[in-house]
Amino acid sequence: MEKEEEADRREEATKRIRASSPRRSVGGSDSRQKREEAQRGLEEGAKERAERERADSERKEKERAARKGTAKGRHIHPPEENPGAEEQSNLTEPLSRQMRKSGKRSLRTELLMRKRP
Incomplete structure (x- = not known):
């Protein structure tokens, strides 16, 4: 009975906590809407x-x-209207920028890696 x-x-208590706190949907329509936006x-x-960039490209x-002749230089490609693969957006804070990934390791990381057997 006590159990x-x-x-x-x-x-x-669980129902009260869930009712009082904002729900986060994992992979739900809210996150889908943010991704679409x-x-x-x-x-x-x-x-x-x-x-x-179009005006500059046309110029x-x-x-x-x-x-004249064959020394015209390289071909001019028109600007892309689609976002490139490197363009990203931060979903949690849209005004903050994504950090660029670098292929280089920091000096500290290199030193730590050398110490390992």
């Missing part, structure tokens, strides 16, 4: 960047076409 009452009290933001940013293409 049943204790279990009931724990269950009621971030993707739209990246796509819009890439389109805006392409529009800004360079005209300059290249005006040159």
Whole structure:
């Protein structure tokens, strides 16, 4: 009898805690919505960047076409309107930037790795 009452009290306490605290959905619609918003933001940013770079690209293409002979220089590629693979967005704090991953190890890491047998 005491065990049943204790279990009931724990269950009621758990329900109160869950009701009072904001729920976090793991992989739910809230996180999916954030990912979709971030993707739209990246796509819009890439389109805006392409529009800004388009005028410069057209100017360079005209300059290249005006040159004579085979020494025109490299081909001018139009700007991409899609976000590149390296462009990322921070879902928890959209205004903060993602840290770039570097292939280099720090000096401290190198020293620690050398000490290991």
